[in-house]
Amino acid sequence: MLFTIIGTGLFNLKVTPIIGEIYAFSHRFCMIDVFILGVLVSLIKLTALVEVEFHSGFILSGIFSVMMIWLYTKVKPQDIWNKVKSANIDIVPGISGKKQDLLLCRHCSFVYNARFYKRCPRCGHIGRVRNYDCYQKAAALLLSAIILYLPSNLYPIMFTSYLGNETGSNILEGVVTLWQMDSYFVACVIFLASICIPVLKIIALLVLMFIVKYRRSQKPQLLSKCYRIVSFIGKWSMIDVFVVIIMTSVVRFSGLMTIDPGFAIITFCLVVIITIFAAEEFDERLIWDSIDERRKKAR
Known part of the structure; x- marks a missing residue:
């Protein structure tokens, strides 16, 4: 996930559907915020057993985790998928997408016309109206x-x-x-x-x-x-x-x-x-x- 952000943000790396798949999977199962809270709970438990001292490695890992959480919240999978192919379709407000023959891919959130495509043009997954x-x-x-x-x-x-x-x-x-x-x-x-x-x-x-x-x-x-x-x-x-x-x-x-x-x-x-x-x-x-x-x- 970190390499994808660095490559697309700093080096203009061309994003392919495979990169989008990897980033979406990593983003979905990224639990750094949960892990940090687990570390804090473990430290509270450990201090009741022994004396705990903090060194530079712990501080640096804490800073790295906070920065990763910030990236996790700022760069959504939708942002990476849009670099593969952005949606450009006219949507009439007030009318459901189902009546307009529009389909939202549940995998990459791409909106496309179901009359012309059986698969999502961006990620290739089979779309279903419901x-x-x-x-x-x-x-x-x-x-x-x-x-x-x-x-x-x-x-x-x-x-x-x-x-x-x-x-x-x-x-x-x-x-x-x-x-x-x-x-x-x-x-x-x-x-x-x-x-x-x-x-x-x-x-x-x-x-x-x-x-x-x-x-x-x-x-x-x-x-x-x-x-x-x-x-x-x-x-x-x-x-x-x-x-x-x-x-x-x-x-x-x-x-x-x-x-x-x-x-x-x-x-x-x-x-x-x-x-x-x-x-x-x-x-x-x-x-x-x-x-x-x-x-x-x-x-």
Whole structure:
């Protein structure tokens, strides 16, 4: 992602569809902001165990991460795709794109005329006016997430070995322990990211799919905002995964204390990834179709 920005911004690198694909993929799964918060949570945990000193490498990596977050927010995949081919089509305001035979590519956000192209002229993906299969696919993914969510909270997420005695703790037990240690901020962050956000995201997507499927939508603007919020907060559940990875790699006091990941970290990571895919599978355009249907009934 960084090389693409430097090449296109400083050296006028010719952007090809392959570069656009790589940048869009990297941008979608870029979690530097989540990782930084995970580092802060890990440092708060570590300071309760040992004395921590910061050196120049940590400061430089922090500056690099902040700069990457700034680039992440400033350079969107749409900006890179526009360098491949920019959209130049007349759009009549107040009329849906479906009635104008206009199609929005869900892969690269390119608007083109569906009468002349079966594939997106920019990225080559097959375009669909509406993805009506999204209900079944999203529901199957959410069901898988629900099944995996149970072992991710019941089984230990990490094992702590202290003076030869090994104990395992799940997510909720870790939150309670942090609260008892007066680490209220860390306890709240882990509770929100690891317990509340996955549950709320699954419930919100199920409710959203039910409302849109059975045409119960009265406020499409509100539903669209709800969907975009759900899509945005999904990755923040990875905080606990990063915390366990950092603690596992750092806390290695031979003969005194070691921390190892548990089976639950795998299932919890899968829950986060699956819910992200479930949100992306849902076609947001179906929310706005209810407006046209109500107008037809009114006539």
